[in-house]
Amino acid sequence: MTAAPRPQPGIMDIPLYQGGASKIAGRDDVLKLSSNENPFGAPEAAQAAAREAVGDMQLYPATDHAGLRAAIAEVHDLDPDRIICGVGSDEILHLLAQAYVGPGDEVVYPEHGFLIYPIVTRGAGGTPVPAPEHDRRVDVAAMLAAVTDRTRLVYLANPANPTGTILNGQEVTRLADGLPDGCLLVLDGAYAEYADDFDGGLALAQTRENVFATRTFSKMYGLGGMRVGWGYGPREVIDVLNRIRGPFNLSNVALAAAEAAMRDREFVTRCRDVNREQRARLAAGLRELGLAVDDSAANFVLARFAHEEAALACDAILKEHGVIVRHVASYGFPEALRITVGDADGVDRVLEGVAAWAQ
């Protein structure tokens, strides 16, 4: 027997990513509120486009994603040549690390930031550098203080997951302007569509050489299972990423669904309106039941309990009610549950479950 090959340094330091659970044994009425998916599913137009594209499954897909990039560019008023599409925004985050980070390089992100940031950093051989947050808000001064001459990337989700808090445009601009030459700010806008009057940093990415914005079809657009995301940034960065991107990374079906979803603006407006309303109901109801909840700009809220045992007990009772939420200990909040905003019935079910726990 020969020895198994040894992975590159850093890879065995990566804990396996745990997705939100989706099943409860013995129940068929499960309400999954653990992965911030759209309670209304995918737009009809996207489903129809995907069904049609199935007929072309023997053909290789476009390598340049021209149709999808054109739709994104039209809707967001962007230069299509500065857009790259990936297998979820996850792939874009991976490509950025692969292209710009190596052994000895550092990557800064907020301490409660998305778990993918340290994963892609270690995968590229780099060193993850979490910067402290304050009161569950990203602290720009602390982020800048964590940056050294070895920092290549700064990842920032805005609104943030799992806190739901948001940095205003001034603060994000201050962060971008404070970075040294050669360090790229990656603005992860996975929840940007849910925030009011917010462009997810696209305008900043339009005008700066050191800002790159990512977006996803997994949340607002209801296409989590299709795996489509995109990024917008400086031409040079797009060119670099396209050299390492798999030429056929997105399937015909995924491309067709995403393009149709992007063009369905009415769906986006409707989902945003419902989310705003139900998010307010959910937060108010949880606060009435004695939990601490920050104002959220996303499609979930972080409900904080007195201690971890209380959070776990409530989680167990919610499961008895058929509701799956996310205990976010791995994000540094053992005392909290992250709860996706459902439709009105979904919010009712959560509040009933939490009320049963509170008694």
Ligand SMILES: *Cc1c(COP(=O)(O)O)cnc(C)c1O
């Ligand atoms: C859900 C999420 C994403 C989206 O990932 P995809 O690969 O596009 O599905 C990106 N960033 C954050 C912070 C998220 O919560």
